[in-house]
Amino acid sequence: MSDKDCLFCKIIAGEIPAEKIYENDYVLAFKDIQPASPHHYLIIPKIHKASLQEFVDGDQQVLGELMLAAPKIAQEQGFAEAGYRTVVNTGKDGGQTVFHLHMHLLAGREHQWPPG
Ligand code: AMP
Ligand code: ZN
Secondary structure (H helix, E strand, C coil), rough: CCCCCHHHHHHHHCCCCCEEEEEECCEEEEECCCCCCCEEEEEEEECCCCCCCCCCCCCCHHHHHHHHHHHHHHHHCCCCCCCEEEEEEHHHHHCCCCCCCCEEEEEEEECCCCCC
């Protein structure tokens, strides 16, 4: 369920500090250490899966909880109305650097499209 060498599993276990902002049985959200926007959070599943590519039929609940955390956090943090960007980077070409699935939640400025 967890990977002893995984940075985000260590955050879940409380072995590495993080500024947690939201948690339920399935997911945890905390502030990104290098914010790319005034609000920048990472929403992660509490089970270790390296990327979106590892998810299969049967993982609907955890993926649903991951996605549903975004509007809840947006409401709590006060940027639901202004809007926000959600991003999941997958693998090398996706720009993924930490291999425990995470959804970026970015807000507090206008974001451009397409991304770099
Ligand atoms: P990605 O490039 O999509 O894999 O994003 C990984 C994100 O994790 C980056 O935005 C990093 O700033 C962030 N990050 C790396 N280490 C930590 C940490 N210890 N606490 C919070 N965020 C982190
Ligand atoms: Zn992990």
